[in-house]
Amino acid sequence: MPKENLTFDTLAAQAGSHADPNGAVAFPLYLSSNYRHPSLQAARNFDATTGYTYSRLATPNRRVLEKTLAQLEAGTHAFALSSGMAAIQLALSILKTGEEVISLDDLYGGDFRYFRYLESHAGIHFKQWNGEKVADLIAQITAKTRLIWLETPSNPTMKQLDIQTIANQVHAKNPQVLVAVDNTFLTPVYQRPLTLGADIVVHSATKYLSGHNDLLGGVLVCKDDELAKEYYDYYLTTGDTMSTFDSWLLLRSLKTLSVRMQRHTSNAQAVVEYLKQAPQVTKVLYPGKGGMVSFYLQSEAQVEHLLNHVKVISFAESLGGVESLITIPYYQTHADVAENQRARLGITPQLLRLSVGLEDPQDLIADLEQALSEK
Known part of the structure; x- marks a missing residue:
C-alpha cells in the first residue's frame, strides 16, 4: 500500500521500519561523522539532498527522521534541529531588516527573549495580538508584515486559536504573509496546522515528540519548495542540526x-x-x-x-x-x-x-x- 494511503498511527508505528537498505526492521544507528566518495567523479556530481558526505549536511538517521516528520505533519520538507529554540531560529531566519512579525501574546517565554534580540540586533519589528478577535489581527497587518507567529494551545494560559480561520483571513489579506504554528502541546496526533492552511510548523521535539525526557531537539516542517530551499541553506550554514544519536532516539519515540x-x-x-x-x-x-x-x-x-x-x-x-x-x-x-x-x-x-x-x-x-x- 502506498504510504500516502496509510493512517497516521501506522506511519508513526512504522517510522523508519522500511528505510534500511539491509532490511533492518528497526533503523540502525549510523555513528559516523563522514562518508567516503567512491571516486572523484562521484564527488564532482555529489548531491547533498540524496547522498552522504559530512554529518552536518545529512546522516541516514536524520534523513529518515525528517522524512517521517514531514509525513506526520502533512508537509513536504522537515528539518530536525538541535533544540526547540534552534527550530524557532530557523523559522525566523527568512526575516529581513525592516520586516515585522505579529505574534500571539502568550507564548513560551524564550520566544519573546529571541524576539527582543532580533529587534535590537537585526531591526525586525514585533507586534502582539491577544488571540481574541481575528479581525484585530488582520487589522495589524501592514506592507511590512512577513510572518504571523502562533502557539495553540498557548503556553501557559492555554489559549485556543482557530488556525484555519486565521490562515484563510491572513492569506486573503496578503498571500505573501506566512503563518507559523508552534504545535508542541498537541502534536500532529491532535492537530496538523499545515492541513488547516498554516505554512510552517515548529516543535520542541524535546517534549511530546520524544516523550522520554532524554533528548534535546527541535523540528520545523513546511510545504513550500522555495521556502524549504531557503531554510535548507540556512540550516546547513549554521549547523544547528540534530545529532545522529538524538535522531535515532526521536525516530524510536515517534513509534509510540x-x-x-x-x-x-x-x-x-x-x-x-x-x-x-x-x-x-x-x-x-x-x-x-x-x-x-x-x-x-x-x-x-x-x-x-x-x-x-x-x-x-x-x-x-x-x-x-x-x-x-x-x-x-x-x-x-x-x-x-x-x-x-x-x-x-x-x-x-x-x-x-x-x-x-x-x-x-x-x-x-x-x-x-x-x-x-x-x-
Whole structure:
C-alpha cells in the first residue's frame, strides 16, 4: 500500500521500519561523522539532498527522521534541529531588516527573549495580538508584515486559536504573509496546522515528540519548495542540526506517539476533574485534550507547599515526558516575559503548569492531594 494511503498511527508505528537498505526492521544507528566518495567523479556530481558526505549536511538517521516528520505533519520538507529554540531560529531566519512579525501574546517565554534580540540586533519589528478577535489581527497587518507567529494551545494560559480561520483571513489579506504554528502541546496526533492552511510548523521535539525526557531537539516542517530551499541553506550554514544519536532516539519515540498522547489525555482529564473540586484551586485551564494543565492556587504559600511536597510528580522544567512534571511559569519558563505582560496574561506566582505523564492517574491525584494538604 502506498504510504500516502496509510493512517497516521501506522506511519508513526512504522517510522523508519522500511528505510534500511539491509532490511533492518528497526533503523540502525549510523555513528559516523563522514562518508567516503567512491571516486572523484562521484564527488564532482555529489548531491547533498540524496547522498552522504559530512554529518552536518545529512546522516541516514536524520534523513529518515525528517522524512517521517514531514509525513506526520502533512508537509513536504522537515528539518530536525538541535533544540526547540534552534527550530524557532530557523523559522525566523527568512526575516529581513525592516520586516515585522505579529505574534500571539502568550507564548513560551524564550520566544519573546529571541524576539527582543532580533529587534535590537537585526531591526525586525514585533507586534502582539491577544488571540481574541481575528479581525484585530488582520487589522495589524501592514506592507511590512512577513510572518504571523502562533502557539495553540498557548503556553501557559492555554489559549485556543482557530488556525484555519486565521490562515484563510491572513492569506486573503496578503498571500505573501506566512503563518507559523508552534504545535508542541498537541502534536500532529491532535492537530496538523499545515492541513488547516498554516505554512510552517515548529516543535520542541524535546517534549511530546520524544516523550522520554532524554533528548534535546527541535523540528520545523513546511510545504513550500522555495521556502524549504531557503531554510535548507540556512540550516546547513549554521549547523544547528540534530545529532545522529538524538535522531535515532526521536525516530524510536515517534513509534509510540499516538498511544502516549491518548494516555496523556485520559490522565490529564482525570487530574483536571480532581483539581476542579479541590478547595485550594481557584481556576483550571485545560484545552480538553493533550497532557498540559495549568491551574491557580489561592496563595503563594500554597504554591510553595505543593512544590516542596510533591513526591510522584517532579518539580522540574520541561514537559511532554512519561514522567509528570510541574513548574511555576512566573519564575521559570516565563521569567523573561515583561512583568506587565505577565500580569495582563495572568501569569502570576499563583499559577502552576502541570505536564501530566503516563503514571496511574490515581497516584497523581493522591500526590496532588497530599501536597496540597496543610499537614
